[in-house]
Amino acid sequence: MPQAPLPSGSDAEPTEPLRTIVKDQRLDAAQAWLERYPPHVIADELARMDAVDAGVAFRLLHKDRALDVFEELKPVNQQQILEGLRDRSFLDLVEGMEPDNRARMLKEAPAKVVKRVLAGLSPNERRMTSALLGYPDGSVGRFMTPETVALAQDLTVEQALRTVRRKGADAETVYTLPVVDSGRRLTGIVELRELVLNELDTPVSDLVVTEPAYAWATDSAEAAARLMRETNDLNLPVVDSEGRLVGLFTIDDAVEVIEAADTEDVARQAGAAPWAGHYMAATVWQLARYRALWLSLLLVAATLTVGVTQAFEATLEQVAALALFIPMLIGAGGNAGAQAATACVRALAVGEVRGSDLLKVIWRECRVGLVLGALLAALGLVVGTVFVSADIALVVGITLVLICGWAATIGGAMPLLAKRLRIDPAVVSAPMVTTLVDATGLIIYFLTAKAVLGV
Amino acid sequence: MPQAPLPSGSDAEPTEPLRTIVKDQRLDAAQAWLERYPPHVIADELARMDAVDAGVAFRLLHKDRALDVFEELKPVNQQQILEGLRDRSFLDLVEGMEPDNRARMLKEAPAKVVKRVLAGLSPNERRMTSALLGYPDGSVGRFMTPETVALAQDLTVEQALRTVRRKGADAETVYTLPVVDSGRRLTGIVELRELVLNELDTPVSDLVVTEPAYAWATDSAEAAARLMRETNDLNLPVVDSEGRLVGLFTIDDAVEVIEAADTEDVARQAGAAPWAGHYMAATVWQLARYRALWLSLLLVAATLTVGVTQAFEATLEQVAALALFIPMLIGAGGNAGAQAATACVRALAVGEVRGSDLLKVIWRECRVGLVLGALLAALGLVVGTVFVSADIALVVGITLVLICGWAATIGGAMPLLAKRLRIDPAVVSAPMVTTLVDATGLIIYFLTAKAVLGV
Structure with missing residues (x-):
């Protein structure tokens, strides 16, 4: 067996993709392709095709493999396939699905499809599906199998x-x-x-x-x-x-x-809305839509930086060289904040950190940020001196310490605050922390410059 | 049973943490605590304690539960515990572990511990452990169990x-x-x-x-x-x-x-080195160390922005108001690039995208970026006009379209290029894309300004 082409390994990629074969209407070749690969490879390929071609390919599947492939698809793809099927194959598929997979597919389907599915089910399957749909979205009730073998207590x-x-x-x-x-x-x-x-x-x-x-x-x-x-x-x-x-x-x-x-x-x-589909199957408009809201909100929030810079315009005119370091300084703050935020969001997700650890996390991240800031300051002193002068370099160095300490504190605190407010900590995205740190970082920079340079 | 305090759910948190009980040396209370919670809760609590206290608590565990708890710990914590144990309990633990868990622990242990462990094992367990250690780090050979029940082909x-x-x-x-x-x-x-x-x-x-x-x-x-x-x-x-x-x-x-x-x-x-430990158990120095390298590299890369800004200093002096929008523009570019990079890294990780999709991904992300850029440009025109003037607003708007298109293209292309070069695509971090886009974005901005304003 190990001589055969391997399904194993993530890089095992079919030589000619099914989508080209179907596009060329070579149906015999498509059928041969479908017989050669295991259900999960077929499902992945179908998810990359447009709805019409995927439907054509699906109907070429042998009846006994169709269900296996179908259960591997994401709900959004399942629904597309179903819409193109005639009554008999439609009902066979839907009746054969595991109740929990069926419930999840129905949740995303339009009312018309839900009605058609429920009407076609046997009474027992319909009862189980309705029961699962009765549990809240995202609850374990939606994902469990109701078909268990329960035992009485007193058996041998x-x-x-x-x-x-x-x-x-x-x-x-x-x-x-x-x-x-x-x-x-x-x-x-x-x-x-x-x-x-x-x-x-x-x-x-x-x-x-x-x-x-x-x-x-x-x-x-x-x-x-x-x-x-x-x-x-x-x-x-x-x-x-x-x-x-x-x-x-x-x-x-x-x-x-x-x-x-x-x-x-x-x-x-990354400041994008999550969605359930396949990256390659999404249209450009869909991808843009999932990212547009946050990107716009962040741009509006970033006008704060315009306001802050304007407020310090006099300082900037007196010492024009200060403008040179703005991107580098707010970049460093953003990076330090993003590192802290990402670490804390993940630690919350896997259960290493809890909402009640807020103060402890703030205290650790603040110190981590100051340590990192001191390291960057050493580099900043060199950069500042090389490009401009020692006094500007001093401003850059001090700013780096303060910005990194502040950014890491904010980055660590925000996910835990979100958790306490019962908001998904993951919405505290790196871009959100970065944008917040940008405006406050500029204030730190200009105030430091005024203090050190006496302008 | 469901009346009992629940181990279920991620937020079920012990009322008084074991670490305070052990710190106060209330050993009876500690023992009661250890009897009350399931192994995975105990393991999580041990991971949050310092090495000495964790060792004390571990030695209070009933012998028959010690192994269950031990196998739930991460290798780094297992090793700390082992170092504090006397020979008999040390050998019982090590002999009782699953071979694959043992191999993974040994991989991270100092040579002294490895020697002590291998010397203490029964010949059969030693043979299995050595075999697993013979497979490359990160390979499935390191994670498999060699103890299987294999069947001959011709049985009933x-x-x-x-x-x-x-x-x-x-x-x-x-x-x-x-x-x-x-x-x-x-x-x-x-x-x-x-x-x-x-x-x-x-x-x-x-x-x-x-x-x-x-x-x-x-x-x-x-x-x-x-x-x-x-x-x-x-x-x-x-x-x-x-x-x-x-x-x-x-x-x-x-x-x-x-x-x-x-x-x-x-x-x-997020531009940090990955590590195997528990967030709350890491010291401030450890956390700083995991982040320091990337943060420093990014700062050095960011000196490009200083150079670019200096190269356009004449433009900036002629139109001082251009400085106001620098943070907002490079922020937007960084965000758009980070969104694209994160989407592509994840799609690669779960197998939705492959290295061979490079050109397709570039073409999609470029269009997505331009669409998003056009949206942001509309907002940018308003912001620019409000804060300064219509001609500056036009520069800001055009720059947003170009920067977003460019950033999304780069963000989408880099992970796939990394994959093709057999580098882990995840090292194409949001901060890396952001820093790269910062410098090139400034060039786009200043060139646009020169063209539109004729300076």
């Missing part, structure tokens, strides 16, 4: 294995078996591994983990996913407000949730 | 289950069972689920997935982890250069790898 291993055999075929996973009491309240979990490795007459109660990690259905999916990363569990039981088992949050969904959350944080950090 | 379900029972206790997972030929070459995988759900006399060959995704042991762990996210596999078989099975890469390690890679990318994006 043999009886438990029989239950798994009877009910397991429909379940998304049988590796974590929640144990429930007569009121379906969660009392523990058993791993299938324990059932297989122990004697048939062992009481299940000997193998139960009685205080498993779990999530409330309304908990945020990201928090639940990060909890799973910490506990190394494959599946996290999800309970309703009464403590009754309602589903399992599986690790593959947790990985998707973490990756999506990280992508969202990254976009926010 | 009953025989396969017997093999699982016999060898499963030592294996990290029994849910994915690699199938190998007589030369131990990987020929497929069987899921334990299939064995449990099918009749005992079913031939395993009926249940085998014959073309599973897999990784070479020397593949990057991040690429393998992202592949698992796409294929939704719980475990990825790892083979050597001959195609022989050498281990399984488990999903919990894949999640850690993805999270660590994202944290690293985030740090790089």
Whole structure:
């Protein structure tokens, strides 16, 4: 097998892309392509194509692979594909999907599609889908599988294995078996591994983990996913407000949730709106739209720098050389602030820092900033002396210490303040900190210049 | 159970932190605290304490929980704890660890510790650890578990289950069972689920997935982890250069790898060196050290802006008002460039964009930048007119269009160029793009001013 072309590794790239083949209407070649690659490679390729071509290619898929590919697509692409399908294949797909994938797709779909889907489902699937849609957006309830194999408390291993055999075929996973009491309240979990490795007459109660990690259905999916990363569990039981088992949050969904959350944080950090689609599938207008709001807000905020510079115009006219160092100084402040902000946003996201650490973080970042500022000041003294004169160099050096200390403090404090105000800390983007530090940094610069040069 | 204080949710924070209890030397209270919380919460708390206190607290742990807590710690913390332990508990811990966790810890440990550990291990554990350490740093070979339950090709379900029972206790997972030929070459995988759900006399060959995704042991762990996210596999078989099975890469390690890679990318994006420790456990000097190099390099690069401004000093003296808009213009350019760079770095990381998309990405980002620039120009015309005059406003507006188009192009191109040159695209940080755009943006600004104002 290892002689075959490798699906492994991130750089394994199909030689001729499917989109060119489909564009040229070489349908036999397209079919051969589709048979050759695994579902996730096909899904990635479909996501890069325009809606019409993706629909054409999808309809060429063998029926038994169509569902696998479909479940790998993002909701926005799933919806595009669905719109081009006739009733029979439409219903087969939708009925075959995992309930949680289906619920997430429906959330993004227009009302027309939702109606068509719900009308076509079997009563059981419809009931499960509606239940999932009842949980808040972004909650673990939306991402869990409701099809679990729950065990009663008083079984033997043999009886438990029989239950798994009877009910397991429909379940998304049988590796974590929640144990429930007569009121379906969660009392523990058993791993299938324990059932297989122990004697048939062992009481299940000997193998139960009685205080498993779990999530409330309304908990945020990201928090639940990060909890799973910490506990190394494959599946996290999800309970309703009464403590009754309602589903399992599986690790593959947790990985998707973490990756999506990280992508969202990254976009926010750069001052862009997060979105759910594929970069290469977005139009220029879409990309521009996701970035336009923040970019405009930041430009408006940056008019502060115009005002500040104007307020010190007299100083600037007296010592024209001061203008030379403006970009370098506010650049350094912006960078120091961005470093601190990014470190704190990430530390919050992975749980290393909490909102209550605010004062501690301010105190650390302030000192870090001053240390870095002192280092930059040494460089700044050289630059200033080379380009202009020693007294200007002194102004530049002192300003660098102050700006870096101030920028790191602000950069560290803002994400934690956001967290305390229940705003997503990731909106405290590097550009936001930079813009804020630009205006205040100019004030520091001009005041230092006035003090040192006596103008 | 759900009445109990919840380990669930990311904000569940212990009421009194263990570090204060240990600082006050209230050892009984510390012991009670340690019994109350699950291993991952204890590990997080230990990571926030200084080395001495963490050692004290760790030694208070019940022996049967110590290993669970220890395996949750990061290598740097594990090493600190180990240094404070006497021989017996030291050896118990090290012998009990999973081979892959042990290998990763040893990689970061000083030679003295490595020697002590290897000398104390049983021959079998020592052999496995040395084998893992033989794979390159960051490769999936370092993260896989070598203890797998491999099946021969010609078994029945009953025989396969017997093999699982016999060898499963030592294996990290029994849910994915690699199938190998007589030369131990990987020929497929069987899921334990299939064995449990099918009749005992079913031939395993009926249940085998014959073309599973897999990784070479020397593949990057991040690429393998992202592949698992796409294929939704719980475990990825790892083979050597001959195609022989050498281990399984488990999903919990894949999640850690993805999270660590994202944290690293985030740090790089902000122009800081990535590191493996806990934010709250780092000293001020450590934090400063991780950021100092880039900050200094960027400052040196920023002296370009001093040179550019000096070159246009005559223009600036003729029209002093031009100085007012310098921070705003280079800020806007930096922001537009950072947005584009961040989007492309992330798209590369999750596999939506490849190095071969360079020209396509340049063409899209250039247009996105011009669209955004036109939007900002409208705002810039207003700002310019309000603060100074219509002709300066025109200079500002034109400059915004050009700077944004240029910045987005550069921001989009640089990560892909880095990828093609086999440099980690994440080193193309927002600060790096910003600094580059600062100097070139000033040239655009002054040239535009000369052309429009005729100075």
